[in-house]
Amino acid sequence: MKQAATVTCHCGLNADYVACCGRYHAGEAAPTAQALMRSRYSAYVLALEPYLLATWHASTRPLQLDLASDAPARWLGLTVKHHEATGDTAVVEFVARYKVGGRAYRLHETSRFVREGGRWFYVDGELHQD
Template identity: 65%
Template sequence: MKPGDACPCGSGKPYAACCGPLHAGDKPAPSAEALMRSRYAAYVLKLEDYLLATWHASTRPSELDLAADDSKWLGLEVRAHQLQDETHATVDFVARYRIAGRGHRLHELSRFVREDGRWYYVDGEFLA
């Protein structure tokens, strides 16, 4: 992405002022919602290393193969971000995507945990 391009996370900010610094490792996500948005943008950009690095060790897969994924991500809507306590949060979101010309939507309630000042994705529950 070019520095002035809009961030794929849907924030309306330029990528360089939004998810870009998180993807580059320049700073950690300040909230579970920011991490979720940065992870969505990482799926759009196929940044496997970032996705694995921000996935909690207890649930992290050994590898991802986004190169084989022909999904076209179309947009993200964050419906709710709830902080349970200082180290636990949830994010309710809907992501729209297309595979082989057919539209799909992923509605998930994701769980996050903060350890050593960094937020990590733990897992998610698919919602109807």
């Protein structure tokens, strides 16, 4: 029997997608805010708009993201610079690199997360000007 090829996860960890972010995309709750942030990055790479909306806190969630109508981005990598959790709140600072129309960009953000009902949610983020 031929074994299916493994795909390295987009989130920057050296892990198989199915065992890494894929399980969160399939419905398992991310155990930490950092794991949720990494899975959200992977969701942007894969254009999983329903997952992104479902993991966005209801108090700040947009009605839609409309990723299909945005200029296509080619995501190049993710670096987590800092993460800190205190009870049911957390922050994750990261840099996501991507290209649109051949031009390179960096998204440097400190994101805020909250845990409710055993699940982490993205609340909002503060952009850094590099």
